[in-house]
Amino acid sequence: MTPSARFATVATPPGPFTVVVTPGPDGGDVVLAAGWTGDVSDLLPVVHRALRPTWVERVEHLPVLDVVEAHAAGDVGAIDAVPVRQRSGPFLEDAWEVLRTVPAGQPDTYAEFAARCGRPAAIRAAANACARNAAALFIPCHRVLGSDGGLGGFRWGTPVKRWLLDHEAEHAPVPA
CATH class of the missing domain: 1.10.10.10 (Winged helix-like DNA-binding domain superfamily/Winged helix DNA-binding domain)
Structure with missing residues (x-):
């Protein structure tokens, strides 16, 4: 399990978008989960149990939300380099x-x-x-x-x- 994570929500044209991140090895954020919801409890169950945080903290802003806003503004390639961590087979x-x-x-x-x-x-x-x-x-x-x-x-x-x-x-x- 990931001990802790942070989450924040931003308004997008199709609705609120929430992202859950954890610190990456380089000190930047790594996305664990994201989706069109204002409720982080909709996201946590889809995180693999080995990565699911035991505690999440709401923050006002995360740098990755700037990428979400850039995508919504038309820079559809902005999302390409965002680090993501998922686990499965x-x-x-x-x-x-x-x-x-x-x-x-x-x-x-x-x-x-x-x-x-x-x-x-x-x-x-x-x-x-x-x-x-x-x-x-x-x-x-x-x-x-x-x-x-x-x-x-x-x-x-x-x-x-x-x-x-x-x-x-x-x-x-x-x-x-």
């Missing part, structure tokens, strides 16, 4: 890293994401990686759609997912 941990390679404005289907993970037949496992992601936005599981092109599910609701996809499509760099 090898496939899920690898899949979460692969999610960070899905470009803003160019969502994958679950089948394409499974192939991107090197396991094209593992479509359900790929969908499970999205469903079990504790660090929404920073691990952009919202960039994966149903195989029929529909939104599929999203822990924070399909209206939030639709806003994110539309926002990123509007502000993403045009592929070369």
Whole structure:
């Protein structure tokens, strides 16, 4: 278990966004969990039990919230370098890293994401990686759609997912 963590909330266009962080090895913050809620108790259960803090402190501001605000203002690449710590089995941990390679404005289907993970037949496992992601936005599981092109599910609701996809499509760099 992580002994302690800090959390803060910021307003975003689709609703309040809360992030839980812990100190990283370099002294900067590492995201343990994040999502569109004003209640930290919605986030703590999705943190792996080995990483779940025993105590969390509310703070007025965290530097990572500047990145969230930059993303909301149109800098959709601002989230790319934010350090995240999640734990699970090898496939899920690898899949979460692969999610960070899905470009803003160019969502994958679950089948394409499974192939991107090197396991094209593992479509359900790929969908499970999205469903079990504790660090929404920073691990952009919202960039994966149903195989029929529909939104599929999203822990924070399909209206939030639709806003994110539309926002990123509007502000993403045009592929070369």
